[in-house]
Amino acid sequence: MSNPLSAFTIKSHQQTARRALARSLLAVAAAFLCTSLPAADIDDNAKSNVVSAPQAQIPWMSGGIGDEARDEMRKAATAYNVQVIFSDRQGSYLANIPFAVTGRNGKEVVAGVSEGPLLYIKLPPGSYRLSAQIDGAWQHKQIQAGTTGRPVRTSFVSRGE
Structure with missing residues (x-):
């Protein structure tokens, strides 16, 4: 049994x-x-820039993988008042980085994934918290956008190897 x-x-x-x-x-x-990819490891099909939808309240653009895409981003840079670069400690560019921007009230203003090492955002004048997820951890920076007439330029660097 x-x-x-x-x-x-x-x-x-x-x-x-x-x-x-x-x-x-x-x-x-x-x-x-959650792993950031070195921009050099992205295939040729992904070497184009991404622009937010036309109806987006906060316009943004990301990309810069490859010479042509990087040149296109640099030409468009004057239309954006926040310019961000993502890299590792050795200076190699990173891609596929989740990002978010919150206002003083803590409310999310814009969020997305930067397809390349360059991220440009056009924010109304004010104080913001800019966040990026690199190597599975969120990094944060306080920025003041649109008050000096010059763009805010900042970078996020991987804390890993």
Whole structure:
């Protein structure tokens, strides 16, 4: 005669093993999604700039992967009052960086993913918190946009290797 309790125990162990495997795969996928990519590792198809939708309240543009895209970004720079560069400690550019801008009241003004190492944003005059997620950790900077007539230029640098 078979022991119904041992069949239950085996089934329970199998479910636990499946859950552990699923959690591990989820952790690996999350780590991959939160990893910044060196801009040099992006294929040629991605070497174009991204502009926010025309109806966006806060216009922004990102890209700068490759000479042509970088030149296009530099030509458009005068239309934006916040200019950001993403890089690692060695100076290599980074791409696919999530970013967010919040106003003084803590309300999100604009958010997105910078497709390349250059991010340009056109903000109304005021104080903002600019945040970027690099290597899975959010970094933050306080900026004052649109008050001096010159663009705010800042950078976010990977704290990893």
